[in-house]
Amino acid sequence: MDMDLLLISPPYWDFYSPFLALPSLSGFLRSKGFAVRQLDLNIVHFNRMIDKQGDAILKELQNDHVYDGLDTAYKNVFKANDAKEFTRKSAFIQPGQLSGQFLKKNFYQFTLDEINFLDGIFHYIYFNQLYKKNYWDKLAEFELDSIMEEVSSELLTDTLLGNECMTLIQQGLRLIGFSSTSFDQFIVSCIYARMIKRIHPEVKIIFGGSYIPVLVKTVRPDKQKKIFDLCDYIVNGEGETALELIIQYTSKGQGELADIPNLCFMDSSGQVVHNAAKFENFQQLPEPDFNDLDFELYLMPEIMLPYQSSRGCFWGHCTFCDHDANYRYNFRSKTAETVVENLAALKKKYNNQHIQFVDEAIKPEKLKEIVAEMEARELNSLDWMYYSRISGEYTDDLVQRARALGCRLVLFGVETFNLRLIKMIRKGISEKNISKNLSMFSKFGIKNIIWMICGFPSQREEEIWYDIDKLKENSPNLKGVFAGLYRLERNCDMYSAPGKFNIIDSDPDNPYIFKSHYNGELIDQNQIFSLYKQEYAPLVSELSRSHNRYIIYFRQEEQDEPLERGLSK
Numbered sequence: 001m002d003m004d005l006l007l008i009s010p011p012y013w014d015f016y017s018p019f020l021a022l023p024s025l026s027g028f029l030r031s032k033g034f035a036v037r038q039l040d041l042n043i044v045h046f047n048r049m050i051d052k053q054g055d056a057i058l059k060e061l062q063n064d065h066v067y068d069g070l071d072t073a074y075k076n077v078f079k080a081n082d083a084k085e086f087t088r089k090s091a092f093i094q095p096g097q098l099s100g101q102f103l104k105k106n107f108y109q110f111t112l113d114e115i116n117f118l119d120g121i122f123h124y125i126y127f128n129q130l131y132k133k134n135y136w137d138k139l140a141e142f143e144l145d146s147i148m149e150e151v152s153s154e155l156l157t158d159t160l161l162g163n164e165c166m167t168l169i170q171q172g173l174r175l176i177g178f179s180s181t182s183f184d185q186f187i188v189s190c191i192y193a194r195m196i197k198r199i200h201p202e203v204k205i206i207f208g209g210s211y212i213p214v215l216v217k218t219v220r221p222d223k224q225k226k227i228f229d230l231c232d233y234i235v236n237g238e239g240e241t242a243l244e245l246i247i248q249y250t251s252k253g254q255g256e257l258a259d260i261p262n263l264c265f266m267d268s269s270g271q272v273v274h275n276a277a278k279f280e281n282f283q284q285l286p287e288p289d290f291n292d293l294d295f296e297l298y299l300m301p302e303i304m305l306p307y308q309s310s311r312g313c314f315w316g317h318c319t320f321c322d323h324d325a326n327y328r329y330n331f332r333s334k335t336a337e338t339v340v341e342n343l344a345a346l347k348k349k350y351n352n353q354h355i356q357f358v359d360e361a362i363k364p365e366k367l368k369e370i371v372a373e374m375e376a377r378e379l380n381s382l383d384w385m386y387y388s389r390i391s392g393e394y395t396d397d398l399v400q401r402a403r404a405l406g407c408r409l410v411l412f413g414v415e416t417f418n419l420r421l422i423k424m425i426r427k428g429i430s431e432k433n434i435s436k437n438l439s440m441f442s443k444f445g446i447k448n449i450i451w452m453i454c455g456f457p458s459q460r461e462e463e464i465w466y467d468i469d470k471l472k473e474n475s476p477n478l479k480g481v482f483a484g485l486y487r488l489e490r491n492c493d494m495y496s497a498p499g500k501f502n503i504i505d506s507d508p509d510n511p512y513i514f515k516s517h518y519n520g521e522l523i524d525q526n527q528i529f530s531l532y533k534q535e536y537a538p539l540v541s542e543l544s545r546s547h548n549r550y551i552i553y554f555r556q557e558e559q560d561e562p563l564e565r566g567l568s569k
């Protein structure tokens with residue numbers, strides 16, 4: 001059977017578990033009878049980098065000059081003040097051990113400190129060479145050649161060339177889609193698309209993924225034509241129906257480009273056309289299809305599959321949220337029956353032990369329905385983690401039943417404990433419920449991770465100290481605090497209406513830099529940065545078993561051993 005479409009997830013992204021976009025699209029297109037292949041070049045590239053550069057980069061970090069220049073975040077993970085201490089701490093890694101396969105087998109057998117140390121090394125090896133300069137102006141003009149040159153390397157291009165992509169093209173493949181979730185992935189998509197187009201101009205390229213709305217908003221309308229030097233079609237939004245119709249159009253000449261939802265293309269007169277948006281009937285989409293993925297390449301000790309029970313966000317109001325508004329406000333959820341049916345089907349097909357719900361947040365009411373359905377169908381052989389919102393609706397009964405059915409970890413976006421700021425960011429939570437939820441989940445053996453943000457516009461030092469105190473107070477119920485300095489992102493409400501949030505000025509090229517006031521008094525951002533660096537970040541490190549949710553999830557400490565399940569496993 002001829003291949004209709006090859007979907008590629010390019011570097012650089014998560015290396016612990018597969019990303020859901022490609023399996024979701026593959027599941028849908030295969031259910032329609034199309035021949036689709038998915039390639040996670042991100043995980044392939046990660047393994048190649050560790051194998052080929054791991055030892056050399058580890059050695060490089062043992063050099064005073066390199067170590068001194070490291071970002072504080074890395075130093076906090078390595079828990080080493082200088083290169084000498086780093087070298088001593090890295091002695092547990094034998095020469096030649098930094099290989100993807102070795103680590104895959106042994107990673108979780110190291111001590112927790114060693115695992116976190118290794119995780120820091122991986123992040124450094126994989127992400128430290130990403131493009132870190134301001135790129136907004138270049139992106140607005142779509143002048144990306146120099147960035148592509150800087151990011152490109154022999155290793156990166158060989159990841160594409162050494163893969164089955166080129167063989168498939170020689171066998172007749174004519175349509176390739178790249179899915180990007182970040183600028184880093186998008187720039188690699190551009191590099192790969194250009195390589196393919198130079199060798200095989202007959203191949204049509206599609207750019208898609210959650211980064212596309214940012215791209216389309218940022219590139220000036222009169223410069224958008226230039227994107228089509230690298231690709232033929234852009235899918236700006238959900239891709240299921242769009243890809244189905246693009247395949248029909250390109251392979252069978254059926255339909256019109258103008259009728260394909262979420263499509264952006266250049267018409268015969270050279271004009272860039274943006275078609276109307278469409279949101280899929282999410283309930284009717286089949287479960288994801290992970291068939292082509294090699295689970296052995298990911299750093300998960302047992303198979304953990306990502307799964308989405310909803311798209312969009314049921315809350316949707318946070319003023320700092322930079323998710324595309326179209327996506328955020330179009331909340332759709334599958335019924336609990338369908339969710340559990342999908343989970344059972346995945347389990348049967350892949351024998352996975354774990355599920356990671358990657359919904360923006362599952363509300364307690366929905367969790368209750370899912371738990372009841374799992375109980376009814378006796379689906380009790382999975383362990384799982386999920387994202388939620390702090391809520392007064394959680395009850396002991398629900399949390400205990402969720403734990404009995406395998407819930408090991410929950411992630412809450414708390415951001416701040418301060419009521420004034422909670423109102424400003426329209427988080428819709430209360431300090432009382434934060435503490436209540438954390439102690440409730442912890443009591444029943446579910447690990448809590450919370451996200452925190454430091455340095456919101458108008459946030460005063462005393463308000464940061466308040467959060468520090470509250471973090472300490474809640475620390476017995478926390479396994480991880482993932483925190484960072486506030487970034488004024490372009491897609492969020494605060495950026496669109498700065499005056500409403502006391503923002504006086506901002507640097508369009510650096511989201512960390514802005515001026516804000518509280519009751520007319522200018523906030524000293526340098527003081528905020530220094531408080532974050534000296535007090536907030538070290539505390540967060542101290543309170544967290546790890547900076548990585550997978551490590552917190554998988555690595556069991558004595559008191560983290562799973563409780564007896566309510567149902568037999």
Ligand code: SF4
Nearest residue numbers: 313316317318321360
């Ligand atoms: S930050 Fe999270 S909870 Fe808030 S609107 Fe965005 S996705 Fe929803």
